Amino acid sequence: MASPETEFRNRLLMALPAADLDLLRPHLETFSLDLRQVLETANKPIRWVYFPESGLASVIAYTKEDRGVEVGLFGSEGMSGLSVVMGDNQSANQTLVQADGFSSRISTKNMKLALETSPSMRNCLLHYLQVFVCQISQTALTNGRATIEERLARWILMAHDRLDGDALKLTHEFLSLMLGVRRPGVTVALHFLEGKGLIRSTRALVTVIDRDGLGEVADGSYGIPEAEYDRLLGVA
DSSP states (O other): OOOOOSSSSHHHHHSOOHHHHHHHHGOEEEEEOOOEEEEOOTTOOEEEEEEEESSSSEEEETTTTTOOOEEEEESOOOOOOOHOOOOTTTOOSEEEEOOOOEEEEEEHHHHHHHHHHHHHHHHHHHHHHHHHHHHHHHHHHHHEEEEEEEEHHHHHHHHHSSSSEEEEEOOHHHHHHHHTOOOOHHHHHHHHHHHHSEEEEOOOEESSSHHHHHHHHHSSSSSSSHHHHHHHHHOO
8 A cells, every 4th residue: 555645754765865865766665564564584585675654663583482572673764674785685583563654665676786786875774784783782781781661661762763653552462572571571660660650551552751751761771873873874
């Protein structure tokens, strides 16, 4: 289903030089992103590279026992298919939609041709790859050193950055997967943030009330990848 919007809202596409965007434009298609839609299957060829205009996607790592945890997320600031940027055509992780929206997409074949044609495009997308690696490293640090409450505050802030409005459709089951903790731990952490007046939580909805307060609870675990994005890509 095509979006009614005609202008790009993806910040990464907007960061490209005009000549590079013109290389992609004839091959970009706009499609809806549906909840739980798989954009990349682990260890399978990547057919499409997505540049979300809205919505949210998660990169999930799985063990052989099929236990998963989120290692990264992106929305209208980013893209899928970073393996394609590095010259490959598959990933060891799964990428799936966690909040519906719209996305521009391009076939892997045409994406590779554009990257081969334009060193400046590759350089720009490698800058985003650097940001995403920074996000992954901060997630590993936070998961290893921060409390569940700090980790949840960080994740809510990151989702809030990428979604329109203050009401986020987030179930306890979903947050359990994203944070790699049991559902009772998520419930306790949500009650903690709600008790401080920072969010309002219902069964499938988290509403942000005090963003600055969430930043204080995150205690330094939020902000480093975001600053890297501004430094390397500089798109408001």
